[in-house]
Amino acid sequence: xxxxxxxxxxxxxxxxxxxxxxxxxxxxxxxxxxxxxxxxxxxxxxxxxxxxxxxxxxxxxxxxxxxxxxxxxxxxxxxxxxxxxxxxxxxxxxxxxxxxxxxxxxxxxxxxxxxxxxxxxxxxxxxxxxxxxxxxxxxxxxxxxxxxxxx
Amino acid sequence: xxxxxxxxxxxxxxxxxxxxxxxxxxxxxxxxxxxxxxxxxxxxxxxxxxxxxxxxxxxxxxxxxxxxxxxxxxxxxxxxxxxxxxxxxxxxxxxxxxxxxxxxxxxxxxxxxxxxxxxxxxxxxxxxxxxxxxxxxxxxxxxxxxxxxxxxxxxxxxxxxxxxxxxxxxxxxxxxxxxxxxxxxxxxxxxxxxxxxxxxxxxxxx
Numbered sequence: 280x281x282x283x284x285x286x287x288x289x290x291x292x293x294x295x296x297x298x299x300x301x302x303x304x305x306x307x308x309x310x311x312x313x314x315x316x317x318x319x320x321x322x323x324x325x326x327x328x329x330x331x332x333x334x335x336x337x338x339x340x341x342x343x344x345x346x347x348x349x350x351x352x353x354x355x356x357x358x359x360x361x362x363x364x365x366x367x368x369x370x371x372x373x374x375x376x377x378x379x380x381x382x383x384x385x386x387x388x389x390x391x392x393x394x395x396x397x398x399x400x401x402x403x404x405x406x407x408x409x410x411x412x413x414x415x416x417x418x419x420x421x422x423x424x425x426x427x428x429x430x
Numbered sequence: 431x432x433x434x435x436x437x438x439x440x441x442x443x444x445x446x447x448x449x450x451x452x453x454x455x456x457x458x459x460x461x462x463x464x465x466x467x468x469x470x471x472x473x474x475x476x477x478x479x480x481x482x483x484x485x486x487x488x489x490x491x492x493x494x495x496x497x498x499x500x501x502x503x504x505x506x507x508x509x510x511x512x513x514x515x516x517x518x519x520x521x522x523x524x525x526x527x528x529x530x531x532x533x534x535x536x537x538x539x540x541x542x543x544x545x546x547x548x549x550x551x552x553x554x555x556x557x558x559x560x561x562x563x564x565x566x567x568x569x570x571x572x573x574x575x576x577x578x579x580x581x582x583x584x585x586x587x588x589x590x591x592x593x594x595x596x597x598x599x600x601x602x603x604x605x606x607x608x609x610x611x612x613x614x615x616x617x618x619x620x621x622x623x624x625x626x627x628x629x630x631x632x633x634x635x636x
Contacts, residue, residue: 319556319593319616355621357555360499381551385499392498412499417551417621 288405296408297394303372303403313351321362324413325351329427333372337429345429349374350413352382352424358413360387365412368428370405373398376422383414384426398424462532466591469609470532473602475574480519481604485576487516488545488630501554503619506545509630517543520630524572524606533610535569535636542632548585549626554619556590559611559633569636571615572608575601576628585627590616601627 283300291298313325329347337345346367350358358364371384375398384396387410395414396404416424459473476484493504509517521543530537548554559571579585579601587607589597591614598620599607609615611633619627 317593319590320558357499359555387499414499415502415553415555415621417553418623419551 292405292407297396297404297406299396299399300403300405301399302401304374304401311349311351313349318362320359322358322364322413323356324358324364325353325356327351327425333427334429337372347427347429349425349427352413352416352426354416354418354420356382356413356424357415360410360412362412365428368430369407370403370429372427372429373400373402373404374425374427375400376425379416379420379422379424381414382416382420382424385412385414386410387412463597466589466596467610467612467615468533469589469607471599472527472606472608474604475606476520476523476604480516484516484520485628487514488576488628491545493545493547499555500557502548502552503554504547504549504552509543509545510541520574527608529570529608529634533570533608535610537569537634537636540635542635543630544632546629546631547626548619548622550622550624552619552627553621556616556618558613558615559617560613560615567636568611568633570608570634571611572606572632572634574606574630575603576630577601577626578603579622579625579627582623583625584621584623585625586620588618588620590618601629 288298311327311330313327316326317323327349329349334345334347337347348364348368350364375382377398377400379398382398384404385392386394386406386408388408394408413424413426458475461471461473463469463471475481491506491509493506496503496505510521512518521541524541524543525539529535559568561568573587577585581598581600583600586598586600588595589599589609609617
């Protein structure tokens with residue numbers, strides 16, 4: 280992780296509503312067994328167990344116990360705006376296979392997308408913006424999109 | 431004399447076969463389905479000339495790109511304000527279909543119509559079309575196709591039951607599908623992989 284102070288993080292969050300810290304992780308590999316979770320009209324995803332070492336690292340970084348959810352998206356998966364799946368969270372660690380054309384984390388303001396955050400493997404993304412959703416992962420995407428959400 | 435009679439009966443036989451074939455190709459056929467929720471499929475909905483004129487009019491419309499969590503497609507403005515006579519004729523044809531009787535629902539004679547184009551990677555995710563505000567009660571939804579796509583090309587209208595697709599209908603040109611709108615009527619337009627899916631779609635109100 281590069282040198283960026285907590286004050287700088289707080290300042291960016293206040294100004295823009297989000298901050299991306301690339302190269303947060305040095306490695307990206309782990310084993311998991313995802314479980315399907317589909318609610319028609321809300322979301323279609325797989326949920327995998329969160330890597331314990333990342334939960335412990337986030338706890339020590341934030342100074343409190345963290346709640347995490349590892350959301351895995353394959354072709355055809357998505358999280359709609361009206362789903363409550365992402366409601367508790369304010370940050371993610373990107374564990375995606377590779378940069379993809381869709382499967383991005385989007386935010387809505389005044390019925391328009393204000394931000395599209397594309398999968399960026401090994402990065403950390405913090406946000407205070409409301410109304411997140413995850414865009415449908417279309418057939419052009421090679422590999423999985425994986426976001427470890429935390430709060 | 432006998433040969434003349436035989437020739438005549440053969441001629442009649444082929445004539446009837448030809449009429450049956452032409453009716454199959456050109457006559458409107460209406461099929462009712464009840465699962466997973468009530469819907470009707472009208473094949474050969476418009477006469478050939480009317481269909482071609484309408485298609486030309488629709489392809490010449492101006493489209494705007496719409497992209498959100500739920501969908502990606504190109505859509506025209508609301509065509510009820512269009513002065514195009516072919517589109518107006520289409521609306522009149524729609525309204526004359528006795529859908530109140532077919533669906534046993536009270537309609538108020540108001541219908542929406544917009545044109546949609548789905549290109550490669552476009553889609554419309556699962557939703558039920560239900561709006562229940564007093565002045566905007568959607569009763570029936572419809573789609574009319576100007577494209578024929580194979581299953582492998584995507585763009586199918588998929589109907590859901592208990593979180594699963596239980597019926598998948600690939601677009602076929604000059605086909606109208608009308609279905610009941612309710613809290614059970616979850617449906618989607620599957621991702622288009624190849625080709626273009628052009629349609630008119632909207633709702634009947636009541």
